[in-house]
Amino acid sequence: METEAGKINQSQAETDETISDKERWASIVGGSAMVLMGLQQRSLRGILTAIAGGGLAYHGATADKSLQDKVVDATGINKAIRVEKTVTIDKSAEELYNYWHNFENLPNFMKHVKSVQVLDMRRSHWVANAPLGQTIEWDADIINDQPNQLIAWASEEGAQVDNSGFVRFSPAPSDRGTEVKVVMEYNVPGGMVTAAIAKLFGEEPEQQIGDELRRFKQLMETGEIATTEGQSRGQ
Amino acid sequence: MMPGDIIGHEFVGEIVETGREVKTLKKGDRVVVSSMISCGQCRYCKHQEWSLCDNSNPKGALQEPLFGFSTSGIYGYSHLFGGYAGAQAEYVRIPYADYGAIKIPEGLTDEQALPISDAFPTGLMGADLCNIKRGDIVAVWGCGPVGQFTIRSAYMLGAERVIAIDRVPERLKMAREQSGADTINYEEVGAGEALKEMTGGRGPDACIDAVGLEAHGMGFMGAYDEVKQAVKLSIDRPYVIRQMILACRKGGTLSIMGVYAGFLDKMPMGAAFSKGLTLKMGQMFGQKYIPMLLDRAVKGEIDPSYVFTHQMPLDQAKQAYETFKHKKDNCIKVVLKP
Amino acid sequence: MKAVCWRGAKDVRVENVPDPKILNPRDAIVKITSTAICGSDLHLYDGFIPSMMSGDIMGHEFMGEIVELGTGVKNLSIGDRVIVPFTISCGSCYSCKTAQWSLCDNSNPNAFMAEALYGYSAAGLFGYSHIFGGYAGGQAEYARVPFADVGLYKVPEGLTDDQVLFLSDIFPTGYMAAENCNIKPGDTVAIWGCGPVGQFAIRSAFLLGAERVIAIDRFPDRLKMAKEQAGATEVINYEEVDAGEALKEMTGGRGPDSCIDAVGMEAHGTGPDYLYDKAKQAVRLETDRPTALRQVIVACGKGGTVSIPGVYGGILDKIPFGAAFNKGLTMKMGQTHVHKYLDPLMKHIQNGDIDPSFVITHRISIDDAPQAYETFKHKKDNCIKVVIKL
Numbered sequence A: 001m002e003t004e005a006g007k008i009n010q011s012q013a014e015t016d017e018t019i020s021d022k023e024r025w026a027s028i029v030g031g032s033a034m035v036l037m038g039l040q041q042r043s044l045r046g047i048l049t050a051i052a053g054g055g056l057a058y059h060g061a062t063a064d065k066s067l068q069d070k071v072v073d074a075t076g077i078n079k080a081i082r083v084e085k086t087v088t089i090d091k092s093a094e095e096l097y098n099y100w101h102n103f104e105n106l107p108n109f110m111k112h113v114k115s116v117q118v119l120d121m122r123r124s125h126w127v128a129n130a131p132l133g134q135t136i137e138w139d140a141d142i143i144n145d146q147p148n149q150l151i152a153w154a155s156e157e158g159a160q161v162d163n164s165g166f167v168r169f170s171p172a173p174s175d176r177g178t179e180v181k182v183v184m185e186y187n188v189p190g191g192m193v194t195a196a197i198a199k200l201f202g203e204e205p206e207q208q209i210g211d212e213l214r215r216f217k218q219l220m221e222t223g224e225i226a227t228t229e230g231q232s233r234g235q
Numbered sequence B: 001m002m003p004g005d006i007i008g009h010e011f012v013g014e015i016v017e018t019g020r021e022v023k024t025l026k027k028g029d030r031v032v033v034s035s036m037i038s039c040g041q042c043r044y045c046k047h048q049e050w051s052l053c054d055n056s057n058p059k060g061a062l063q064e065p066l067f068g069f070s071t072s073g074i075y076g077y078s079h080l081f082g083g084y085a086g087a088q089a090e091y092v093r094i095p096y097a098d099y100g101a102i103k104i105p106e107g108l109t110d111e112q113a114l115p116i117s118d119a120f121p122t123g124l125m126g127a128d129l130c131n132i133k134r135g136d137i138v139a140v141w142g143c144g145p146v147g148q149f150t151i152r153s154a155y156m157l158g159a160e161r162v163i164a165i166d167r168v169p170e171r172l173k174m175a176r177e178q179s180g181a182d183t184i185n186y187e188e189v190g191a192g193e194a195l196k197e198m199t200g201g202r203g204p205d206a207c208i209d210a211v212g213l214e215a216h217g218m219g220f221m222g223a224y225d226e227v228k229q230a231v232k233l234s235i236d237r238p239y240v241i242r243q244m245i246l247a248c249r250k251g252g253t254l255s256i257m258g259v260y261a262g263f264l265d266k267m268p269m270g271a272a273f274s275k276g277l278t279l280k281m282g283q284m285f286g287q288k289y290i291p292m293l294l295d296r297a298v299k300g301e302i303d304p305s306y307v308f309t310h311q312m313p314l315d316q317a318k319q320a321y322e323t324f325k326h327k328k329d330n331c332i333k334v335v336l337k338p
Numbered sequence C: 001m002k003a004v005c006w007r008g009a010k011d012v013r014v015e016n017v018p019d020p021k022i023l024n025p026r027d028a029i030v031k032i033t034s035t036a037i038c039g040s041d042l043h044l045y046d047g048f049i050p051s052m053m054s055g056d057i058m059g060h061e062f063m064g065e066i067v068e069l070g071t072g073v074k075n076l077s078i079g080d081r082v083i084v085p086f087t088i089s090c091g092s093c094y095s096c097k098t099a100q101w102s103l104c105d106n107s108n109p110n111a112f113m114a115e116a117l118y119g120y121s122a123a124g125l126f127g128y129s130h131i132f133g134g135y136a137g138g139q140a141e142y143a144r145v146p147f148a149d150v151g152l153y154k155v156p157e158g159l160t161d162d163q164v165l166f167l168s169d170i171f172p173t174g175y176m177a178a179e180n181c182n183i184k185p186g187d188t189v190a191i192w193g194c195g196p197v198g199q200f201a202i203r204s205a206f207l208l209g210a211e212r213v214i215a216i217d218r219f220p221d222r223l224k225m226a227k228e229q230a231g232a233t234e235v236i237n238y239e240e241v242d243a244g245e246a247l248k249e250m251t252g253g254r255g256p257d258s259c260i261d262a263v264g265m266e267a268h269g270t271g272p273d274y275l276y277d278k279a280k281q282a283v284r285l286e287t288d289r290p291t292a293l294r295q296v297i298v299a300c301g302k303g304g305t306v307s308i309p310g311v312y313g314g315i316l317d318k319i320p321f322g323a324a325f326n327k328g329l330t331m332k333m334g335q336t337h338v339h340k341y342l343d344p345l346m347k348h349i350q351n352g353d354i355d356p357s358f359v360i361t362h363r364i365s366i367d368d369a370p371q372a373y374e375t376f377k378h379k380k381d382n383c384i385k386v387v388i389k390l
Helices: A003-013 A021-030 A044-051 A065-073 A093-101 A104-107 A194-200 A205-222 B059-067 B110-117 B119-128 B147-158 B169-179 B190-197 B216-228 B239-247 B268-273 B284-297 B314-325 C039-045 C111-118 C161-168 C170-179 C194-208 C221-232 C243-250 C275-283 C290-297 C321-324 C337-351 C366-377
Strands: A081-089 A114-116 A123-129 A137-146 A150-155 A164-169 A179-187 B011-014 B030-033 B102-104 B137-141 B161-165 B182-185 B206-209 B251-256 B277-283 B310-313 B332-338 C004-009 C011-016 C028-037 C060-071 C081-084 C143-145 C188-192 C210-216 C235-239 C258-261 C304-306 C330-333 C362-365 C388-389
Touching: A003 C004, A081 A205, A081 B190, A093 A150, A093 A164, A093 A179, A093 A205, A093 C081, A093 C143, A104 A114, A114 C366, A137 A164, A164 C060, A179 A205, A194 B102, A194 B216, A205 C111, B011 C161, B102 B284, B102 C188, B110 B284, B119 B147, B119 B206, B137 B147, B137 B190, B137 B239, B147 B169, B161 B169, B169 B182, B169 C210, B190 B239, B206 B239, B216 C188, B239 B251, B268 C111, B277 C321, B310 C258, B310 C330, B314 B332, C004 C028, C011 C366, C028 C081, C028 C161, C039 C366, C060 C143, C060 C161, C081 C161, C161 C170, C161 C388, C170 C194, C170 C275, C170 C304, C170 C337, C188 C194, C188 C243, C188 C290, C194 C210, C194 C221, C210 C221, C210 C243, C210 C275, C221 C235, C235 C243, C243 C290, C258 C290, C290 C304, C290 C321, C362 C366, C366 C388
Parallel strands: B137 B161, B137 B206, B161 B182, B206 B251, B251 B277, B310 B332, C188 C210, C188 C258, C210 C235, C258 C304, C304 C330, C362 C388
Antiparallel strands: A081 A179, A114 A123, A123 A137, A137 A150, A150 A164, A164 A179, B011 B030, B030 B102, B277 C330, C004 C011, C028 C060, C028 C143, C028 C388, C060 C081
């Protein structure tokens, strides 16, 4: 389904005279928030595939109002859990990109990810914590990689949990550092109930991603993650 | 307010008569008049804090129990602010005319100069209070005329980006098209969350409350009546302030230009304190900003007339109020022609 | 080790708890020599600050000697005598780099709680509830100090604990309150509340060039200290006269140029999780009792500044915002950027401009801490400031 969506996007891109679909999706990936919130029918993987290999045009969400409206108005049943969060980190995009690009670093600040093993330039093997002490594993591909700007990944066909995501690094105004935006989507796999996925992803996925990004920021800015676990207290 | 009071505080016109002490104006001068009535001689006027004038409110005693001290008079704006006859009329008396009436330079139409009487300087002060620095993102609540000029002013003062918040599509459209603002329709998305995402998770550096000014006639009368009855009151619209306190970035500034008269309930002071916010507010210092706005207008850098969507004869003022209040017919601002 | 543990409203106990250990590379362990009870500890004591948990160690004004250092701390040594700022700041985020230390982005492990309540999270604080990080406090024999390389401040030779202890909170807090007034020559500053922060605000207003400082309280011993020790020009006992009217008369009808609310919230006795839960549910409530703040706003002169160092935690009702708006007031507030003030205020102490120990009325041992909370809360025995000596 995702690949079809990608194909549809690409074919539209070739026919649309005013603004190519590829650019539109690039605009969504590159632009501001809320647009994705309204994306109901398209899978994130479709979007990411569509823009893979293309230049990442930066448009604000307001660059194409009609698209934004269209997207926000879109209706449909969405089984995916999709979250989007942004944080500003007082480090260069290059430093942040380099740390993130080594996926084996991700468990350092992502609590739901137990481990990531990098297999080769594109592929990696992920192990995530699941409810009741279980784990879920899958292989993922980097499907879009733009140094110091964007990394997009998606699970391979037949993964236990179909998931995809991207992280984008863009300069914050003036001397305020780098804006790091993460969008992730987990699709409900066959035979697995949505609630289980929700648990995997935390009771409140938005908050979980928010916490993970905050830990990423702490780690990058201060070299450690603030904690009180293990401190003194009255029994 | 009392029945029979003439309302209106935003106007331009031609001088037809002057008192014997008026030195800078003469019959026939075309002038724009600040909505604030200020003596020009007291400590506050001399410090350019024109709306805090010590001397221009003949009924200042009414204000003291409520505000502690009396502030300047305002045209057509209840007896609490002096009971001065307003300007939605064919003629109006201008006290301290040397300070309040400012000559309109050649080449500006009435529609261009009129917003410089009140709405534009209010917006400019709203932005000015934010102490905008390079890279700052400013969020503006309310896209009525004052909001429109606030947005424009924030850009004039160097904002990196202005995000405008309203629920009326025409107003948001005007904010985008006339000033290049990004917009949030708060009926469609949560303004706080949207602002957080649009600012890289930091929050806007400054938040400006430009809501409620256009409707203040009604709101204010309500306030005044309740004050008179010495009733426990919470008559203002604190919703915007609450939202701004939560949405603003840590260490940011709130600039409050929406008119508040009474008491505020449910104020999240803990959030304001914890985030170390600075709150700035006040009736606008008209005479401080009007000359520079006229200067910009005459140079063609701004054309404030874009906010006018309706022009009506003074005879139809009642209908105009209805249209404006209910935002019928995409109404943003009405000019009345006597 | 011994520590003062919170066990519920009006229930603090001295208990034996495990010694702290290094948890992060930039941590230090400090053996505490002096630690104070702060007026804001009374808000915790009264069960008024949400998200306290039974067993939490209290205290955020302390100093001592370094006994252990994490591997990432290079600028300090074991044995250094140090002051500990009550705000925990990483030193490397945008807020810290711009000297807004108490707004640190990175030091609150429970930032999500603060975000739910306040929109964005500020710095973690020692011993001040889980919303502000849940860090164990300093009314104990030892404490773990995160980001020690940025937070800990070495005490110069020749100064006693009593002279420098209050650099950890109340002296910088009073100073920042005065600095927020943007005092100009000839200015009159009015200060509500003559507790320790108020005393330091009075003194600081003079250090910053105020012509007159008028202090307002209802306790004669505090007013006496304000006049004799802190040097207030005049004092007003608001139980005897109307403070607003008195201020107007004393300032030639203009009103003070700036006003400081060094009172803050007063306890109501609500449950610990009340505020957090209620705020999440967006249910109507008033948590603090802002009597002083209301008076301050109405009494302040036109175009003046209202500075708020008194801690407000929640939601206030009946704020005279019309007065604030029509008088064009500026309101400045916030937790103290302690780190910013350590150097300049230490200089003032070394120069003899001020000896902060004047506010101390009680020196006790840690075993007497629970009793001291009661004495302090009820202002018995002319109690203004309690220091626990270890």
